[in-house]
Amino acid sequence: MQQKIIILDFGSQTTQLIARRLRELDTFCEILPYNKFPNDDPSVIGVILAGSPLSVYDEKAFKVDLSQFRGKMPVLGICYGAQFISHTLGGRVEPAGSREYGRANLTAIDTQDPLFKGFDKGSQVWMSHGDTITALPDGFHAIAGTDHVTNAAFAADNEPIWGVQFHPEVFHSVQGTLLLQNFVETICGGRRDWSAANYIDTTVAELKQQIGTDRVILGLSGGVDSSVAAVLLNRAIGKQLTCIFVDHGMLRKNEFADVMRDYECLGLNVIGVDASDKFMSDLAGVTDPEQKRKIIGRDFVEVFNAEAKKITDAKWLAQGTIYPDRIESLNITGKVIKSHHNVGGLPEEMHLQLCEPLKWLFKDEVRRVGRQLGMPEHLITRHPFPGPGLAVRILGDITREKVAVLQEADDIYIRGLRDYKVKLSGEEARRVLAAGVPAEMKDGEIEVSLYDQVWQAGTILLSEVRSVGVMGDERTYENPVALRAVTSTDAMTADWAHLPYDFLAKVSNDIINKVKGVNRVCYDISSKPPSTIEWE
Numbered sequence: 001m002q003q004k005i006i007i008l009d010f011g012s013q014t015t016q017l018i019a020r021r022l023r024e025l026d027t028f029c030e031i032l033p034y035n036k037f038p039n040d041d042p043s044v045i046g047v048i049l050a051g052s053p054l055s056v057y058d059e060k061a062f063k064v065d066l067s068q069f070r071g072k073m074p075v076l077g078i079c080y081g082a083q084f085i086s087h088t089l090g091g092r093v094e095p096a097g098s099r100e101y102g103r104a105n106l107t108a109i110d111t112q113d114p115l116f117k118g119f120d121k122g123s124q125v126w127m128s129h130g131d132t133i134t135a136l137p138d139g140f141h142a143i144a145g146t147d148h149v150t151n152a153a154f155a156a157d158n159e160p161i162w163g164v165q166f167h168p169e170v171f172h173s174v175q176g177t178l179l180l181q182n183f184v185e186t187i188c189g190g191r192r193d194w195s196a197a198n199y200i201d202t203t204v205a206e207l208k209q210q211i212g213t214d215r216v217i218l219g220l221s222g223g224v225d226s227s228v229a230a231v232l233l234n235r236a237i238g239k240q241l242t243c244i245f246v247d248h249g250m251l252r253k254n255e256f257a258d259v260m261r262d263y264e265c266l267g268l269n270v271i272g273v274d275a276s277d278k279f280m281s282d283l284a285g286v287t288d289p290e291q292k293r294k295i296i297g298r299d300f301v302e303v304f305n306a307e308a309k310k311i312t313d314a315k316w317l318a319q320g321t322i323y324p325d326r327i328e329s330l331n332i333t334g335k336v337i338k339s340h341h342n343v344g345g346l347p348e349e350m351h352l353q354l355c356e357p358l359k360w361l362f363k364d365e366v367r368r369v370g371r372q373l374g375m376p377e378h379l380i381t382r383h384p385f386p387g388p389g390l391a392v393r394i395l396g397d398i399t400r401e402k403v404a405v406l407q408e409a410d411d412i413y414i415r416g417l418r419d420y421k422v423k424l425s426g427e428e429a430r431r432v433l434a435a436g437v438p439a440e441m442k443d444g445e446i447e448v449s450l451y452d453q454v455w456q457a458g459t460i461l462l463s464e465v466r467s468v469g470v471m472g473d474e475r476t477y478e479n480p481v482a483l484r485a486v487t488s489t490d491a492m493t494a495d496w497a498h499l500p501y502d503f504l505a506k507v508s509n510d511i512i513n514k515v516k517g518v519n520r521v522c523y524d525i526s527s528k529p530p531s532t533i534e535w536e
């Protein structure tokens, strides 16, 4: 039986990070709302109570009945989780004199406690709380403290309960993963049996069982998730799977042909549909960003559905939905928000059942599974690309000529990012490795391309702006392009990437010299929020 750790969600933004860290430790875990602990699941080997934006004294504070798991399995409280345990069992939690926020060092650590096995004295952790535990419940003792926080971590004397007021799941807690590893392995006795190879074996077996001899349709986008889902399904059911890849005419340079070739090499049964004429004519003269998106969404559904309906005996619609798309995350009101995206109307109309073979995976795990399935690296580490494609990167109306100009400039930029190598260390190196980029740490450094260092990059054509330039003896009056590159872990927030000046200088020079119609290059230095990653 696959062991699992349950993470109870009390609404903190870092809850997902706990799950990601555990998965990096080859441990399966599930995030559930604080009031949905599965009482009768024998595969649960431990429980983590995560953080919350609320204080334990808040009227609306989320409360959990500890007796559901207390005494039955090890419990770890993190931040609010630790304060909740302490408060509920008779300790004292009070507003911190000054908010305890940011980096701190564990100046006192009990390294005899299994939770802190292997920790260094002074280990850096990340604090972020307005309340603090000023007195522990009877039968509990402190196992770590900082200069300002006496009870930074605690343990029960005679039962398996621990709490930490810092956040081991964030990168700034340098030995945070070790702490979680100690909890999983030493305290819960976890086998660390979650791996890409295992996932493939069990999922392929499940898919064979679930689908039998039925036919399945899957929409490919060229992106990582749908591609990995297709290859996994292909391994399970082979030619019973039909993939549909729609070209709306606004993909990157040569992308449709390149990706079709990749898919065919992978043995996928793919129908490529060139629908660019329809999209271009429906978009003619449209400048409003929302309207562009609506037209593209509608056309996409029409084209996809028309193709799918030809497969009259299909019983399933497969999608590359991944775990973060499905997590029922709580907002501050305690309401569960769940979003789920289907291809418009198709399942209802054709009575298709949904099949989501990646529904338990985080993005970095999807990449690991893809690699294990033998997919080419350029497909696996491909940046996210918006469904409406270059349409949302051309400000103004869309024409084939503008798309061609943008494709050329973008191609120079992206190839440049792939060619330029950088050495990274510390937090930055760990972030890139955690995203699933294959690189080896040597002497505390990794070497990766700028492409792999950033989350996403793209070029934007400011087609409604013209500026004056001079080329040779000629005056030019042409469009600028903006280059965008961001670092991020989930696209919810993003920072502009600090690309090297010599790289920017070379790319700018190459674009202006080689792309007719562009005489100026800008670099976008906005973060999200308040900006967004895409310009439209």
Ligand code: XMP
Pocket: 293, 384, 385, 386, 387, 388, 456, 491, 528, 531, 532, 533, 534, 535
């Ligand atoms: P924003 O611009 O909202 O983008 O900061 C966040 C992430 O979502 C991608 N994106 C889209 N992806 N269809 C998609 O499939 C869309 O309409 C769309 N709009 C934005 C964007 O590229 C970034 O990764």
